[in-house]
Amino acid sequence: MIGYVTLGTQDINRASAFYDALLSSLGAKRLMDTESFILWGTSFDVASLAVAKPFDGEPQSVGNGVMAAIQVDAKETVDALHAKALELGGADEGAPGPRGEGFYAGYFRDLDGNKLNAFVMG
Numbered sequence: 001m002i003g004y005v006t007l008g009t010q011d012i013n014r015a016s017a018f019y020d021a022l023l024s025s026l027g028a029k030r031l032m033d034t035e036s037f038i039l040w041g042t043s044f045d046v047a048s049l050a051v052a053k054p055f056d057g058e059p060q061s062v063g064n065g066v067m068a069a070i071q072v073d074a075k076e077t078v079d080a081l082h083a084k085a086l087e088l089g090g091a092d093e094g095a096p097g098p099r100g101e102g103f104y105a106g107y108f109r110d111l112d113g114n115k116l117n118a119f120v121m122g
Contacts, residue, residue: 002047003047003048004039004041004047004048004049004050005047005048005049005050005068006037006050006051006052007049007050007051007052007068007110007112007114007116008051008052008053008054008060008061008062008112008114009051009052009053009060009111009112010053010059010060010112011111011112012035012036012038012051012052012053014111015038015051015110015111015112016038016051018088018089018090018110018111019038019040019049019051019110020040021084021088022081022084022085022088022090023040023049025080025081025084026042026070026072026077026081027042028040028041028042028048028049029041029042031043031044031048032050036052036053036055037050037051037052037053038050038051038052049068049070060112062109062112062113062114062115066114066115067107067115067116067117068114068115068116068117069105069116069117069118069119070116070117070118070119071119071120071121072118072119072120073120074120075096075104075120077118077120078096078104078105078106078118078119078120079096079106081106081118082095082096082106082107082108082118085108085110085116086108088111089111090108090109090110090111091108091109091113092107092108093107093108093109093115093117094106094107094117096118102121102122103119103121104119104120104121105117105118105119105120106118106119
């Protein structure tokens, strides 16, 4: 199973401010923090999200078709996380709403253009 997902960034300070504010609303905190890599989560026992400057020193780029999905507990949490991402300067990639039977999600991009969604099943 997935332990963590890493998204690339050109500006670790800008990315960390975005994700500190966004993920704290889910109870996540920094679990690891270096000059070029930060990992957020609620514990090391569940999947986490990280941002990192590319190891090879080349510019960060967004993977076409790549997306990190954040599972939450309620539709209202999807709505709130999507709104928070936009408030923090993220871009809308699809307003929160039903996407097929039993799946509710909102899509956004972070400040580096990485695509994420918040979703709930049921």
